[in-house]
Amino acid sequence: MSPHRLALRTLMLGRPRSLLAMLLIAASLCVLDLFAGNIASIRARLEYQAVIGERLGHLIVMRSHTPGHSVLERAFSPDEALHVQQVVRAGGGVALVAPQMGVSGIASTGAGSALFHGEGVTPIQPGKAGSLPDFPGKLSSTVRAGIAVSASQARTLGLRNGSNLTLTAVAADAQTVPMKAEVVDIYSTND
Numbered sequence: 001m002s003p004h005r006l007a008l009r010t011l012m013l014g015r016p017r018s019l020l021a022m023l024l025i026a027a028s029l030c031v032l033d034l035f036a037g038n039i040a041s042i043r044a045r046l047e048y049q050a051v052i053g054e055r056l057g058h059l060i061v062m063r064s065h066t067p068g069h070s071v072l073e074r075a076f077s078p079d080e081a082l083h084v085q086q087v088v089r090a091g092g093g094v095a096l097v098a099p100q101m102g103v104s105g106i107a108s109t110g111a112g113s114a115l116f117h118g119e120g121v122t123p124i125q126p127g128k129a130g131s132l133p134d135f136p137g138k139l140s141s142t143v144r145a146g147i148a149v150s151a152s153q154a155r156t157l158g159l160r161n162g163s164n165l166t167l168t169a170v171a172a173d174a175q176t177v178p179m180k181a182e183v184v185d186i187y188s189t190n191d
Contacts, residue, residue: 060100061088105169109157116153116167146184154186161186 011018019144060083063076076084104117147167149159156163163183170176 059088103167103169105167107153107157107165107167108157109163109165112157114153114156118147143182143184145179145181147181148185148187149183151186151188154183158184161181 073129081099083101088094088097098121101120103119103120105112107116125152149157154160159165161183165181165183166178167181168178
């Protein structure tokens with residue numbers, strides 16, 4: 001007897017049991033499919049948030065950390081940074097090159113102050129040195145010193161969209177210069 005005929009015969013002999021088993025298998029497969037779709041949706045949303053919302057991009061180029069070297073020795077010189085940008089732009093599929101740097105310091109509104117840590121972003125389009133294009137996210141070329149602040153930091157300092165504050169960052173190789181900034185976005189960190 002062939003295996004197909006044997007399977008069909010088994011199904012026909014125990015109809016109620018077989019029907020229930022097939023329904024349970026079908027329901028289990030549906031639940032697995034829904035779960036996989038939910039996971040794929042969450043991953044897509046996290047990718048969009050990291051790449052577009054937080055402007056981290058798909059590729060970050062950094063110098064490797066060597067024990068015993070200072071932060072200044074790990075930073076790219078202006079010539080090295082230009083060379084890295086040219087190499088990255090020459091690669092296929094590059095939409096935007098956005099040099100970034102980590103910044104830490106004190107944010108002050110005059111009424112209060114708080115420590116901050118953030119990322120400084122200056123996107124430069126090929127062929128347009130120093131231009132700040134509009135690209136996805138809340139930062140805009142119309143506000144040169146625009147910043148996005150977390151909701152908890154905004155509560156601490158009493159900030160809202162359009163508020164002005166002074167940022168003072170510490171650099172090991174340069175004099176400390178305060179910078180005026182305007183809040184262009186307040187984002188929630190518990191999404």
